Amino acid sequence: MRLSIPWVFLGLLLWVSPSLAQETLRYDLTQTSLEYRVEIGQDMDVPLPSGKSSHVRTDVNAKMVWTLEAERAGGDRVVRLAFSNFQTTLKTGDRPPQPHDHLESLAPFELIIVLNARGEVQDTLFDVSNPARLRALSLFNDIVVRSLPLLPEAAVSPGATWKDQLEREVNDGVVEAKGISSRKFRLESPDTVGYSGVGTLQTSVDVDGTKVARTTRLTSQGSARFKAGILEELSSSASGTSDKSENLGASKVVTTLRMRRVR
Numbered sequence: 584m585r586l587s588i589p590w591v592f593l594g595l596l597l598w599v600s601p602s603l604a605q606e607t608l609r610y611d612l613t614q615t616s617l618e619y620r621v622e623i624g625q626d627m628d629v630p631l632p633s634g635k636s637s638h639v640r641t642d643v644n645a646k647m648v649w650t651l652e653a654e655r656a657g658g659d660r661v662v663r664l665a666f667s668n669f670q671t672t673l674k675t676g677d678r679p680p681q682p683h684d685h686l687e688s689l690a691p692f693e694l695i696i697v698l699n700a701r702g703e704v705q706d707t708l709f710d711v712s713n714p715a716r717l718r719a720l721s722l723f724n725d726i727v728v729r730s731l732p733l734l735p736e737a738a739v740s741p742g743a744t745w746k747d748q749l750e751r752e753v754n755d756g757v758v759e760a761k762g763i764s765s766r767k768f769r770l771e772s773p774d775t776v777g778y779s780g781v782g783t784l785q786t787s788v789d790v791d792g793t794k795v796a797r798t799t800r801l802t803s804q805g806s807a808r809f810k811a812g813i814l815e816e817l818s819s820s821a822s823g824t825s826d827k828s829e830n831l832g833a834s835k836v837v838t839t840l841r842m843r844r845v846r
Contacts, residue, residue: 605738606773609700611812612660617649618845621666623726628835640674643686647727647842652695659699666692666723689716694724701734726840730819732768732776732807743770749782759787764801771806779804784823799825799834817842 623643646668653661667690673683686692695708707728709720735745745768753760764782771777782801787794805819819840827833 605740607738608734608770608776608809609812610698610702610734610814612651612662612698612700614649614813615651617813619647619649619842620845621645621647621727622841624839626835626837628833638676640680641683642672642680644670645686646845655697657699659697659705662696662698664694664696664723664728666690686719689713689719692716692720692723694720694728696728698731701736702731703733704728704731726821726838727842730805730817730821730840730842731814732778732805732817733766734776735768735770739770741770741772744768761785762801764803766803774810775806775808777804777806780821795828797825797828797834799823805840813844814842815844 621644623641623645625641627639627641629637629639645666648665648667650663650665651660652663655661669684669686669690671683671686672680674680693710696704697706698704707724709717709724711717729749733745733747735743739745746765747768748765749763751760751762762782762784764780766778766780768776768778780801780803784799784801785796786799787796789795801821801823803819803821805817807814807818808816817840820837822835822837824835825833
């Protein structure tokens with residue numbers, strides 16, 4: 584018995600040790616250029632003044648090129664995201680999907696982000712010369728950039744969890760908006776990070792001289808796969824719902840994203 588106990592203990596130690604292995608996760612921001620295929624789908628119940636709503640489905644397929652522009656003191660990287668080669672279809676109600684060239688007509692779409700190796704976005708720069716392009720760029724930022732997972736500060740092993748919180752305010756003289764969301768991340772495997780999130784968006788807008796205020800409930804979930812610090816694939820889904828009000832019908836928006844690296 585005295586001889587068997589040490590060997591049993593050693594066997595348990597060898598079995599447990601791999602699960603306790605920890606790793607410091609970081610984005611590899613040294614890559615000068617990365618190309619991705621981006622697929623965005625959006626189902627929207629558009630509220631109408633009559634209290635009813637209209638269903639609109641939009642599908643966008645595009646190329647996104649990630650280009651390293653510069654490195655800042657402290658290690659933050661300046662990255663240019665360029666979107667091109669758009670294929671867009673629009674479906675309203677029961678009508679068949681139709682090609683829609685609105686995005687192609689507004690190209691080029693480029694935005695600059697400054698981020699660190701954990702994936703924290705420190706700054707974002709947009710082209711503000713064209714209001715329509717700016718609105719589209721803001722959507723690409725919300726759908727793509729804000730879906731990038733935050734990596735943990737300390738070393739972790741599979742099963743570890745961590746959180747982040749985002750706040751945003753907009754007031755352009757017409758629309759006032761304040762949003763807050765929190766995400767919980769989990770290391771699903773050594774190369775895969777999953778997350779889920781909740782939040783609220785409060786908006787106030789003038790409609791024919793009447794101020795209309797709405798509260799939208801937000802939920803999201805996603806999963807990202809990395810290889811040696813390079814994002815290989817990202818899938819996410821986000822939804823926003825608001826109740827029927829005195830002025831507008833109920834609304835719901837569900838947006839899905841799939842982004843895959845092209846080699």
